[in-house]
Amino acid sequence: MRMPAPDAAVLQRRSEILRALQKIVPGEGVIVSEAERRAYESDGLSAYRGLPLAVVLPSNLEQVRAVLRYCREVGVKVVPRGAGTSLSGGALPLSDGILLGMSKFNRILEIDLANRCVVAEPGVTNLAITAAVEAKGFYYAPDPSSQIACTIGGNVAENSGGVHCLKYGVTTNNLLGIEMVLMDGEVVRLGGKHLDAGGYDLLGVMTGSEGLLGIVTEVTVRILPKPETARALLIGFPEIAAAGAAVAAIIAEGIVPGGMEMMDRPATKAAEDFVHAGYPLDVEALLIVELDGVAAEVDHLLGVVETIAREKGATTIKKSRDDAERLLFWSGRKAAFPAVGRISPDYYCMDGTIPRGRLAQVLTRIGELSKRHGLAVVNVFHAGDGNLHPLILYDANKEGEIERAEAFGADILRLCVEVGGVLTGEHGVGVEKRDLMGAMFDDNDLAHQERLKCAFDPDGLLNPGKMFPELHRCAELGRLHVHAGKLPHPDLPRF
Amino acid sequence: MVVFAPANLAELGDAVGEALAAGEPLELVAGGTKRGLGRPLQLPRTLDLSRLCGIRSYEPSELVLTAGAATPLAEIDAALAEHSQMLAFEPPDWGALYGLSPEKAARATIGGALAANLSGPRRLKAGAARDHFLGFRAVSGRGESFKAGGKVVKNVTGYDLPKLMAGSYGTLAALEEVTVKVLPRPERETTVLLLGLEPENARRPLEHALASTLEVSGAAYLPAAAAAALSAPRGLPASALLLRLEGPKPALAARRERLRKELAAGCESSVLDDADSAALWRAVGNAAPLCGLSSSALWRVSAAPSRGVALAAAIGRSLDMRWYLDWAGGLLWLAVLGAPEDGGAAAIRAALHGEGGRESGHATLIRGSLALRHAVAPFEPQPEALAALSRRVKESFDPARILNPGRMFEEG
Ligand SMILES: Cc1cc2nc3c(=O)[nH]c(=O)nc-3n(C[C@H](O)[C@H](O)[C@H](O)COP(=O)(O)OP(=O)(O)OC[C@H]3O[C@@H](n4cnc5c(N)ncnc54)[C@H](O)[C@@H]3O)c2cc1C
Numbered sequence: 001m002r003m004p005a006p007d008a009a010v011l012q013r014r015s016e017i018l019r020a021l022q023k024i025v026p027g028e029g030v031i032v033s034e035a036e037r038r039a040y041e042s043d044g045l046s047a048y049r050g051l052p053l054a055v056v057l058p059s060n061l062e063q064v065r066a067v068l069r070y071c072r073e074v075g076v077k078v079v080p081r082g083a084g085t086s087l088s089g090g091a092l093p094l095s096d097g098i099l100l101g102m103s104k105f106n107r108i109l110e111i112d113l114a115n116r117c118v119v120a121e122p123g124v125t126n127l128a129i130t131a132a133v134e135a136k137g138f139y140y141a142p143d144p145s146s147q148i149a150c151t152i153g154g155n156v157a158e159n160s161g162g163v164h165c166l167k168y169g170v171t172t173n174n175l176l177g178i179e180m181v182l183m184d185g186e187v188v189r190l191g192g193k194h195l196d197a198g199g200y201d202l203l204g205v206m207t208g209s210e211g212l213l214g215i216v217t218e219v220t221v222r223i224l225p226k227p228e229t230a231r232a233l234l235i236g237f238p239e240i241a242a243a244g245a246a247v248a249a250i251i252a253e254g255i256v257p258g259g260m261e262m263m264d265r266p267a268t269k270a271a272e273d274f275v276h277a278g279y280p281l282d283v284e285a286l287l288i289v290e291l292d293g294v295a296a297e298v299d300h301l302l303g304v305v306e307t308i309a310r311e312k313g314a315t316t317i318k319k320s321r322d323d324a325e326r327l328l329f330w331s332g333r334k335a336a337f338p339a340v341g342r343i344s345p346d347y348y349c350m351d352g353t354i355p356r357g358r359l360a361q362v363l364t365r366i367g368e369l370s371k372r373h374g375l376a377v378v379n380v381f382h383a384g385d386g387n388l389h390p391l392i393l394y395d396a397n398k399e400g401e402i403e404r405a406e407a408f409g410a411d412i413l414r415l416c417v418e419v420g421g422v423l424t425g426e427h428g429v430g431v432e433k434r435d436l437m438g439a440m441f442d443d444n445d446l447a448h449q450e451r452l453k454c455a456f457d458p459d460g461l462l463n464p465g466k467m468f469p470e471l472h473r474c475a476e477l478g479r480l481h482v483h484a485g486k487l488p489h490p491d492l493p494r495f
Numbered sequence: 496m497v498v499f500a501p502a503n504l505a506e507l508g509d510a511v512g513e514a515l516a517a518g519e520p521l522e523l524v525a526g527g528t529k530r531g532l533g534r535p536l537q538l539p540r541t542l543d544l545s546r547l548c549g550i551r552s553y554e555p556s557e558l559v560l561t562a563g564a565a566t567p568l569a570e571i572d573a574a575l576a577e578h579s580q581m582l583a584f585e586p587p588d589w590g591a592l593y594g595l596s597p598e599k600a601a602r603a604t605i606g607g608a609l610a611a612n613l614s615g616p617r618r619l620k621a622g623a624a625r626d627h628f629l630g631f632r633a634v635s636g637r638g639e640s641f642k643a644g645g646k647v648v649k650n651v652t653g654y655d656l657p658k659l660m661a662g663s664y665g666t667l668a669a670l671e672e673v674t675v676k677v678l679p680r681p682e683r684e685t686t687v688l689l690l691g692l693e694p695e696n697a698r699r700p701l702e703h704a705l706a707s708t709l710e711v712s713g714a715a716y717l718p719a720a721a722a723a724a725l726s727a728p729r730g731l732p733a734s735a736l737l738l739r740l741e742g743p744k745p746a747l748a749a750r751r752e753r754l755r756k757e758l759a760a761g762c763e764s765s766v767l768d769d770a771d772s773a774a775l776w777r778a779v780g781n782a783a784p785l786c787g788l789s790s791s792a793l794w795r796v797s798a799a800p801s802r803g804v805a806l807a808a809a810i811g812r813s814l815d816m817r818w819y820l821d822w823a824g825g826l827l828w829l830a831v832l833g834a835p836e837d838g839g840a841a842a843i844r845a846a847l848h849g850e851g852g853r854e855s856g857h858a859t860l861i862r863g864s865l866a867l868r869h870a871v872a873p874f875e876p877q878p879e880a881l882a883a884l885s886r887r888v889k890e891s892f893d894p895a896r897i898l899n900p901g902r903m904f905e906e907g
Contacts, residue, residue: 116706165649188878203658205658254679297745353647353649385649424651425649444640449643
């Protein structure tokens with residue numbers, strides 16, 4: 001992976017820089033030894049690794065401010081990190097930059113039930129937020145499969161989703177406010193317990209900005225009352241296309257399920273072998289549809305979905321009778337990644353989104369690509385919102401397989417864009433899809449995004465080398481090209 | 496004044512490019528229904544976007560619609576209704592608020608609703624306009640066309656620029672095409688009205704309703720004066736706390752009865768169904784209870800929901816006003832009666848931010864005389880670090896300040 005050329009001057013001054021950082025974050029807050037830095041060498045995209053200059057673990061706002069101010073002064077790059085579960089290499093360290101770990105920001109600051117929100121430090125895990133309010137009948141809706149580990153700050157940076165996001169939205173739709181620190185040490189508060197921005201929606205911009213714009217130091221999220229009931233249907237289809245048609249029909253019927261997930265045959269088998277969820281093994285597509293809400297309504301909709309499934313040719317239909325059975329239905333889906341990890345030494349998880357109607361066509365093409373690249377693939381799919389997770393199976397110990405897996409993955413993502421979709425639905429661009437951005441955006445599109453980064457981080461010190469295929473200087477991007485007086489369309493209507 | 500009316504992306508680029516070359520700023524206008532909002536502009540050029548219209552693609556089963564940015568909301572609503580779908584953020588119609596004729600009000604466009612990030616009562620459940628804004632094509636103040644976002648409902652590729660465009664009032668880019676998420680229209684709706692509650696007794700039931708599992712999709716409180724001023728579906732004889740439920744018919748009546756049982760003990764209650772309920776919530780979103788007071792300054796204040804009632808009381812101590820709450824207390828609408836010189840700005844903002852200025856929220860002057868909109872900041876003034884960041888963001892899209900300069904904030 002091509003990363004920004006390390007700054008020789010910074011590398012040379014390493015010990016001086018470390019001393020300065022140790023003054024700001026005393027004690028064990030600066031990790032220097034190679035052995036300890038190793039623990040941070042990659043995130044969830046473990047194919048890419050690198051040792052940071054140092055790992056810095058601040059424990060309060062003033063330390064974050066001072067670290068950033070210092071780094072800006074001496075031109076040291078900063079890579080933020082939450083729990084390091086990013087699947088796109090967002091937290092991949094740089095050899096001439098510090099890794100700013102937010103793990104010590106691990107307190108829930110306020111539970112405000114009257115306003116249905118929780119204020120937390122960014123290092124609190126996603127699940128800990130739900131755990132903190134569960135007893136009161138509330139939960140935090142976005143539920144990435146990594147929720148026991150990933151942090152709410154990481155969720156903000158990646159705009160993470162979960163299986164319930166079709167109905168309840170992804171992080172951005174559930175985030176009320178943040179406090180953040182800019183590279184110059186300035187603290188900015190966006191939003192709060194109220195709704196909407198009073199000026200530009202910079203909260204919306206920060207969400208999904210992959211650690212390139214600022215360091216999130218506090219998060220306010222909205223919590224929801226836990227639905228009274230949730231019931232799931234497990235539906236098997238003899239063909240992918242039939243499952244796709246059922247999904248379209250459910251939505252056309254006006255139903256927005258709490259979750260709607262699909263697995264293909266190999267994914268179903270891997271999951272069943274792993275957790276014994278009672279999945280049928282003789283189907284090409286397995287659909288899990290969860291309906292939640294008021295009991296009377298859920299029971300009614302369950303019947304509607306069942307009818308649709310039958311009409312579309314479902315061969316097996318099971319309805320969860322109690323919560324234990326519902327969770328059992330989900331257990332296979334939720335464990336799909338580790339299940340695949342059992343059948344292959346390594347797997348590479350893709351994350352494109354496609355218009356749902358193109359599902360059958362896209363899976364057929366993925367099947368062809370699988371043959372061409374000589375690597376097997378299993379498909380897990382957020383069917384409700386068209387977010388596809390093909391898992392490419394490979395063996396990193398076999399010569400050339402990583403490269404083939406990457407080439408296969410890139411082909412899949414280009415295919416997603418070609419059919420009207422996008423490169424990433426929830427995992428982010430990071431380093432992984434950086435060089436594919438050109439498949440979706442032209443130079444002008446990218447320049448407008450890069451200039452926005454300049455407004456936050458004019459020296460390009462925050463997480464450089466991620467998201468954008470090329471690094472440009474802000475001065476160069478900012479230049480205004482005025483084509484004086486020449487009008488290519490002199491007939492432009494004026495009144 | 497010169498008016499440019501481009502018919503496509505290339506012409507839009509030319510119109511902005513030429514303005515840039517001439518150094519003459521543009522006022523962006525599509526339906527022209529919200530010119531009364533924000534700081535008044537007096538610019539040498541007008542960019543009439545109204546020809547950038549028409550639905551370009553709509554696939555009901557994908558829950559996605561793409562249209563020219565100046566497509567009238569009415570046209571979009573009609574197309575969606577054919578498939579029992581809707582824009583779930585309930586864009587309000589503020590025509591009456593600005594004293595526009597129904598024909599003029601009907602010119603409101605999808606691009607305008609997004610650029611102003613306008614959402615109605617369902618905001619508290621379904622999100623704001625920005626939450627439904629998936630992608631766009633636009634020309635920035637650099638005269639360059641660019642796109643961002645996508646045409647699918649789930650996407651994190653690159654910065655979420657649709658969010659940035661939402662609520663930017665045409666100060667960053669001229670939208671040419673927009674893609675929005677659409678949702679199924681609920682089969683039925685019903686509203687429970689709790690009548691005669693004094694303001695100080697309104698907070699508890701609002702909180703209770705939102706904490707319940709009944710999925711309330713509208714929660715408003717109208718004190719007696721505002722309730723009486725409602726004309727659609729009819730004026731109400733007493734203060735009213737309104738709670739809306741939506742969904743499939745089989746369960747709706749049961750949900751409604753549970754809501755009444757849980758909340759209506761000890762007070763008079765009634766129910767409005769379907770068309771009547773819809774008319775009621777349109778009135779709430781459109782600020783109908785305040786529209787009649789045409790010469791008064793009108794404010795829309797967003798604060799933590801639990802503060803709504805107390806905030807109204809605090810402001811009421813220094814201003815004579817008519818008010819009501821939407822968004823379960825999180826949105827305070829108020830019309831300032833009498834004519835304080837600053838339209839009530841200082842009193843409202845002081846109460847909003849509380850002692851020491853610690854409370855979050857923002858107050859927007861939605862309607863005011865030209866003089867007032869010159870004299871006070873219609874948009875909430877920001878702390879310096881945030882204001883500076885916002886200025887840099889503006890500069891990055893529009894370095895020569897030719898797109899609606901000064902509409903949101905004073906610009907040097
Ligand atoms: C098994 C598994 C399952 C997963 N399932 C899902 C899923 O269902 N849905 C989904 O959306 N994702 C999923 N992910 C991806 C990942 O968990 C999410 O992207 C998550 O939000 C990352 O959080 P983190 O705390 O680990 O962040 P990290 O990986 O540490 O960092 C992610 C990015 O955020 C930045 N960052 C972190 N903290 C901050 C901060 N405080 N301020 C500024 N920037 C910061 C980093 O620089 C980096 O760019 C999965 C990952 C794994 C390994």
